[in-house]
Amino acid sequence: MKVIVIGGGPAGCAAAYTLGKQGHEVMLFEAADKVGGRTKQLHRDGFNLGTGALFLMGGIYPRTFALLRELGVADKVVPWAGAAELQDNDDARYRVSFVNLLSYLKIPTLTFGDRLKIASAGLRLLLSRQAANPFDSADLARYDTKEDLESWSRRNLGDRAHEYIVRPIMDFLYAVPASWLSLPFPLSIIKQANKMALSVPPEGIGQVSEWLVAGARNTTVRLATAVDEVERRGERYAVFAGGEWHEADGLVLATESFVAARLMAGFIDQRVYTTLMETPYTEYAHVQIGYAKNPWPNYPVDIVMPVGYGETRNIGAMVLQSRRHPGSVPPGGEAVGVYFNTPPLAHLSDDDIRREAVEGAMRAFGPAPEPSFVHLFRYEKGLTIAGPGHYERLEAIYDKMPPRVCLAGDYFSQAGVEAAVFSGERAALKLDGALNGTAPKKRSAATMDLLPS
Ligand SMILES: Cc1cc2nc3c(=O)[nH]c(=O)nc-3n(C[C@H](O)[C@H](O)[C@H](O)COP(=O)(O)OP(=O)(O)OC[C@H]3O[C@@H](n4cnc5c(N)ncnc54)[C@H](O)[C@@H]3O)c2cc1C
Incomplete structure (x- = not known):
């Protein structure tokens, strides 16, 4: 069957790869000139900079x-120890290890x-039931008590542990106050913390998407071709991209x-749209x-992760990139890489951010000469954030989609590859x-059973 995937971030590339494997004829449209979405790399002055994911x-x-x-590429991924330090007021x-709680x-x-x-609290958490799969919204919805992470962490761990453990980790990972985040995702991750290890593909995180489309069977990738319109035509769908219409039996929207x-x-119900x-x-x-010459x-x-009891902080973390990704x-x-927290951004101009980044890096790592460049990446809509009630809302629309139209994207769970x-x-x-006309399995905590191992 002919299928179209819209969006070539990791979600769309994984969808195209899987549909190709199932024998479908796949056409993937990506608006940018390469795949990867928010995991893409940018090459500048001999540097290979991460535009997003680390x-x-x-x-x-x-x-x-x-x-x-x-x-056949898993062994090419380069481990990163993530040695870190908290920098107090x-x-x-x-000294801490970012991955070792x-x-x-x-x-x-x-x-x-x-x-x-x-x-x-750790012992109670280990003995408690939490979502088995932190990336399955059905599973997460079941464990959403509607409490937010900050309230849980202050109540169970205490204020100091919140300030010196939970807050710096979450600032670095999600850049928003823990009060904006729902509980099931972090609790499920903490239960599996022993499996945590950091790594980066040799050309950067964008390579995950590149590997997926390079290995995708029966797949045509159309780069720099944004989809402008989608129409339902009887049992089929038509997509307007690159100045022409393309028809398909089914769609994955991975934008x-x-x-x-x-x-x-034009063809979904109001609740799904909203x-x-x-x-x-x-x-x-x-x-x-x-x-050009390493000052440190x-x-x-x-x-280096700035901390400080009850202080507002503009910067969540500073990372020496040669260590993360040689x-x-x-x-x-x-x-x-200087990673900012979200709340202060509304009050910071681009110049403020650049200046604070350079000052922050020198406070963290020591004096340095004038840099070769200071490159700002600023996204109006950067990270999707799952607050209390998020997973239930998303689950409610998952099965309300028109026939043979499926949604993919990190927003179903919590931002991440x-x-x-x-x-x-x-x-x-x-x-x-x-x-194929096979009855869809009811989604459940065991959604992973649907997926090939
Ligand atoms: C600064 C930053 C740091 C991050 N750090 C990490 C990290 O360390 N680890 C981690 O796992 N994750 C990290 N993430 C999150 C990760 O990048 C995202 O979760 C992931 O990229 C989401 O993939 P996606 O495919 O759902 O969406 P995206 O990556 O956003 O891909 C969507 C794609 O759809 C395309 N598109 C949009 N509209 C159209 C259209 N009309 N036609 C065709 N194509 C279209 C876009 O161009 C894009 O390529 C980070 C993100 C940011 C921004």
């Missing part, structure tokens, strides 16, 4: 790695009582949710500062079932 998370990303293994530094227990600002509280809503406005339009994306900014070759850690800098050079890949595979398998 790392994959090992065993927490099972579907991403399963596909990379199928493609008074500039005191506390136990390392945070050594932070000297925590009292014996704090540690006891954390240990007891941002609001783009999908606009493209389908839910997709209202799915929240937050503003996001990061700055890549390039140095011997700095002992790769990530191929990202020319020989002898260094780049620092695995969320995108999982949703892409899931949409492809659902569409394949619909095209």
Whole structure:
């Protein structure tokens, strides 16, 4: 059957790869001149800069790695230890490992009582039931008590643990206050924290999408070809892209949710349209500062995360890119990625952000000469954020889509490559079932059963 995938981020590329594997004739349309979406790389002055995503998370990303293994490229991915330090208001530094939660227990600002509280909350969490799959909105919806992460963490771990553990990790990962985030995703991840490991493909995270389309069977990729309109024509669908109409038996829309809503406005019900339009994306900014000669070759850690009891902070984390992704800098050079928190952005001009980034990097790593460049990436709609009630809302529309039209995108779960890949595979398998007339399985906590191992 002929199918069209709209959007070539990790979700669309995983969908195209899976549909191709099922024997369909696939056409993938991507508006940009390369695949990858918010994981793309930008080449500048010999640097290979991440425009968005920084790392994959090992065993927490099972579907991403399963596909990379199928493609025979999983062993090319380069591990990253993620050695980090917290930088307190008074500039005191506390060494932690970004991926090892136990390392945070050594932070000297925590009292014996704090540690006891954390240990007891940790034990209760390990014994509790949480979503088995943190990227399946059906599973997450079941565990959504409508409490937000900040309220849970202050209540269970205490204020100091919230400020010195939960807040810095979440600032770096999602750049928004923990009060904006729902609970099931972080709790499910914490339960699986032993599987956490960071890594980066040799050419950057965008390579995941490139590998997927390179290995996709029966697939034509049309780059720099945005889809402008979608129509329902009887049992089929037609897509207007690149100045012509293309017909197909089924569609996967793997764009941002609001783009999908606009493209389908003519043939979806109002509730689906409104839910997709209202799915929240937050503003996001990061700055890549390039140095032809590395000013800090011997700095002992790769990530510095500002902390401070109750303080507002503009910067969530600063990362030495040559450590995270060795191929990202020319020989002898260094780049620092400075990742901003969302709430202050509304009050910061582009120049403010660039200036704060350079000052922040020097406070974190030490003095440095004038950089070769200061590149700002600023997205009006950068990250999708799942607050309390999010998964239930998304689940409610999943099965209300028109026949043989499936949605994919990280917004079903919580922003991340695995969320995108999982949703892409899931949409492809659902569409394949619909095209073959096989009854779709009821989605459940065991959605992973639908997916090939
Ligand atoms: C700064 C930043 C840091 C991040 N860090 C990480 C990280 O470290 N690890 C991690 O796992 N994730 C990270 N993420 C999140 C990750 O990048 C996203 O979760 C992922 O890219 C989502 O994939 P997607 O395919 O759902 O959407 P996208 O990547 O947004 O892809 C959507 C695609 O659809 C295309 N499109 C849109 N409209 C049309 C149209 N009309 N026609 C054709 N094509 C269209 C777009 O051009 C885009 O390529 C980060 C994101 C940002 C912004």
